[in-house]
Amino acid sequence: MVWACMPQFDSDPIFCRLLRDDSEFDLPGFFEVELVNFSHSEQVYQTNTAILDTVLYDTNGGAVRITDFAPRYEYVGRMFTPMMLARRIRPETGAPRIRIRLRPARDYGAKPCKTTHGSNHIRYICSDTTLRLTTDASLTHVIEENAFVLDRPLHLILGPDETIPESCEDAFHTHFRATRDYWQSWSRGLSIPFEWQEAVIRAAITLKLCTFEDTGAVVAALTTSIPEAANSGRNWDYRFCWLRDSYFVVQALNRLGTTVTMERYLAYIMNIAAEAGDDELKPLYGISGRSVTDEQIIESLSGYQGMPPVRRGNQAYEQVQHDVYGAVVLAATQFFFDSRLIKSGTLAEFRRLEALGKWAREKYDKPDAGLWEYRGRQRVHTFSSIMCWAACDRLAKIALKLGEDERADYWGNTADEIRTDILERAWDPEQESFTESFGRPEMDASLLTMHDLGFIAADDPRFVSTVECIGRHLLRDKHMFRYIAADDFGEPENAFNICTFWYIDALASIGRKDEARDLFENMLALRNPLGLLSEDIDPQTGALWGNFPPTSSMAGIINAAVRLSRTWEESLETGHAIMTEPSDRRLIIVSNRVAMPKKKGAAAGGLAVGILAALKDQGGMWFGWSGKLTEKSDSQVEVARKDNIEFATIALNESDFEHYYNGYSNRVLWPVCHYFLDFLQYETEDFDAYRRVNSLFGRKLASLLRPDDVIWVHDYHLIPLASELRNAGIDNPIGFFLHVPFPTFEALRAAPGHEYLLRSLCAYDVLGFHTARDLKAFKTCMQEPIVDAKVTESNTIEVSGGSLVADVFPIGVDVGEIQALSAEANKMKSVRRMVKSLDDRQLIIGVDRLDYSKGLHQRFLSYERLLEKYPNTQNNVTLMQIAPPTRVGVRAYDEIRSELEQVSGRINGRFASSDWVPIRYLNKGISRKPLMGFFRNADVGLVTPVRDGMNLVAKEYVVAQDPDDPGMLVLSSLAGAACELTDAVIVNPYDRDSVADGIASAITMSLEERQERHASMLAVLKKNDITAWRTRFVDALLSRRAA
Secondary structure (H helix, E strand, O other): OOOEEOOOOOOOEEEOHHHOOHHHOOOOOEEEEEEOOEEEEEEEEOOOOOOEEEEEEEOOOOEEEEEEEOOOEEEOOEEEOOOOEEEEEEEEEOOOEEEEEEEOEEOOOOEEOEEEEOOOEEEEEOOOOEEEEEEOOOHHHHHHOOEEEOOOOEEEEEEEOOOOOOOHHHHHHHHHHHHHHHHHHHHHOOOOOOOOHHHHHHHHHHHHHOEEOOOOEEOOOOOEOOOOOOOOOOOOEOOOEEHHHHHHHHHHHHHHOOHHHHHHHHHHHHHHHHHHOOOOOOOEEOOOOOOOOOOEEEOOOOOEOOEOOEEEOOHHHHOOOOHHHHHHHHHHHHHHHOOOOOOOOOHHHHHHHHHHHHHHHHHOOOOEOOOOOOOOOOEOEHHHHHHHHHHHHHHHHHHHHOOOHHHHHHHHHHHHHHHHHHHHHOEEOOOOEEOOEOOOOOOOHHHHHOOOOOOOOOOOHHHHHHHHHHHHHHEEOOEEOOOOOOEOOEOOOOEEHHHHHHHHHHHHHOOOHHHHHHHHHHHHHOOOOOOOOOOEEOOOOOOEEOOOOOHHHHHHHHHHHHHHOOOHHHHHOOOOOOOOOOOOOOEEEEEEEOOOOOOOOOOOOHHHHHHHHHHHHHOEEEEEEEEEEEOOOOOOOEEEEEOOEEEEEEEEEHHHHHHHHHHHHHHHHHHHHOOOHHHOOOOHHHHHHHHHHHHHHHHHHHOOOOOOOEEEEEOHHHOOHHHHHHHOOOOOOEEEEOOOOOOOHHHHOOOOOHHHHHHHHOOOOEEEEOOHHHHHHHHHHHOOOOOOOEEOOOOEEEEOOEEEEEEEOOOOOOHHHHHHHHHHHOOOHHHHHHHHHHOOOEEEEEEOOOOHHHOHHHHHHHHHHHHHHOHHHOOOEEEEEEOOOOOOOOHHHHHHHHHHHHHHHHHHHHHOEOOEOOEEEEOOOOOHHHHHHHHHOOOEEEEOOOOEOOOHHHHHHHHHOOOOOOOEEEEEOOEHHHHOOOOOEEEOOOOHHHHHHHHHHHHHOOHHHHHHHHHHHHHHHHHOOHHHHHHHHHHHHHHHHHO
């Protein structure tokens, strides 16, 4: 912890390291847990709460989880928000050694707090309060900052100097459970938009955290003096309540339905208005409602990253800012019109607001410092004038509501007079835009709010041209500056985030919604890993600057999301809640290996092709192993992005790779699923590593998830992942798709740990298989005594503690993409050279990973049988077999490679002539585009696995064909694709004559028959394409959760 003010937001900070240079790390003002041999860390909020989890990792495989929160919950009829911070430090893995360093400061970091201690507590005497640390950790270790092995959970409660009447652990858990339940209950009560729910919930929670519960005040931010730009001197104290922010905050709170928070804030504002009486309002007030401390420079703190000055108090309190009258009346209007509020506005309160209206009428055309609080000049700022108009306009509406017709006429006429004057004096005919101030040419982003304030209609040509003019002048790299003219501190360097949100709102209002959504997505992508946004941003680097977290930016997120989101009705009425069309709800794909984006590369495997197609259509994240090995036992997540897909990867250490991947996954599960039990090899270390890596995946993934993410886990490597995520508290919908065959129980029981696997599958919401025979095998396994599930006719599997759905979801391909690629590939030199080299011979093509399940040995022998049985094929056909290596280091696969090289060499030696080689055997991958060209020019696609889940090569071959002269697919009856592609030439891969006859039939088939069969297969593939696969599966997942 590097920043915390106690006992309230604007008090002396007990933790102030945030405002020190990095070289001053040992000076007082922090509370840290130091992990010896620290490697890296991860941090995430618990779902829909303000409870923060931080995991620290060391270089020896140790990990520590730190849970922090400030208690907040209802207690004995009131909101309980004590001056308290609760922290739990829990060992996760290994034997981590930690050091606890708690050094509160006083007098803005000038000196440490004096301490005394008792048997299980330490007292810290600070400037504005005395704190007590109650803990079950060793006081000696805490006081002397000794390093020690963390072998049990420790609890530390820093709060008032009062005795805690229960054990520290019990006290922590009491506060923790109540606080977690409070936040999650509060979040459930929010009226959130359909889209961007996670961002809105996090913004709402942050607004709530910036509320001073005792008075209802909402501070501008919780910090002081984080500069708006590096070394700019624009360092301000934001720990106060700006009245102009009140309207935007009330607007956001109202849209979310947080009436209690909004009501308390409105009461705070009304109290200020009452206190002001007939006097002018100040621009900002303290959280108590009283005046702000005079601005002072704090010399004891060197500044954020060593950038002074550090300011306490804010000189803007002394400025003249006429927009405050409109801000208060706009916010207070809610009191008179919102029937949800327990207390409605009264006539007496209206009279008090009229005093503000008088000031608004008098001041609307007088110079002021403006909302940007210029310190060296005053002008008649257009925004201030419009806000004065808004005060009079809303007073007229309130008077009408109260039946005060005479006052309604008075304020209505006053508003009309002011509006007419502003429209004339603020308009610049040369630029066709309203400008920053009367008679001046400068642009100001605040004018983007004119329509939202009701001053001018969004479709008024003057507003449209103003938005366009502001965009031309102030927009930089998708970020809006508030102004660009030099002020007291020079030219602004960074954009102002609330202005970007105003621009987003204005664009949407004038019909440029796609642009608005793009800008909004960009802003959300620049939030920090916890979903928070700053006041300012560097448009070049995306670096966040300014006080943190600003309520203006949080309100901006909420207001923009509500404005842009599709309605719930629009999204749900078709029954396809999320997935019928691309949506902003993220699809999270998890697989063993992530195919990172590359400019050029070998063709991806079937699973990778399917996943990439689904993600391109939907957008989201692909999480898994990077393919890299490391010496560390726990690696950090690396994230890359291309288009609308994030690629989040981790490395594995060599031992886990050998035992989890080469071992249990590929020497146990792969042969069992493909019924090759003779290839099964098992070691205890393999199963341990399999569970350990799934646990690692679960921990890493959990830290990246958002509450509305849809998680789709793929293939046999990650069967236990849902159980790991559930154990981590993840309640998102989780589905599992198996890309390989599901074995019968007689085969599955050969796998050590099969009981664990079956029980782990029960943690998913939906399970998907390629074929009906796979589903049947699974349902049979679930009825075995080790699971004893009840299987219904609707494919619902009822298990202890819940149920899941299992069904058939045959994977498809991107038909349009493949057709376009294959047509374009014909122009490629590599494809033309290949076709020319055939010398008019017919081409038979096979493309498979080098794997014993693909039946490559049997295929070569069947091709040899073709040449023997049909002599006329000699020197007239060529088999091109592309077989990139896979699972190098697994003995069975190394043996296959050697075997194929021998048999292809023997066949070529037997039948080759001086100008013809029967088999072109390529032991490497081919890039996707030329491969589609090879498919298009092949007369036969030879797909003869001896066991396969689906086999997308068969589908890709069919789609890549020229419909006018298509090649013919020869397909194994043991491939999953045979269930759909019934018009292929179906063969038995174990029967050489069957395959040879099938090839002969294909190469002699008439054009008419080939066209008819191709058209039939293509129709099936279009119906069951990659989008249909993804849509059906995720819709089933969401429907299951909705039920």
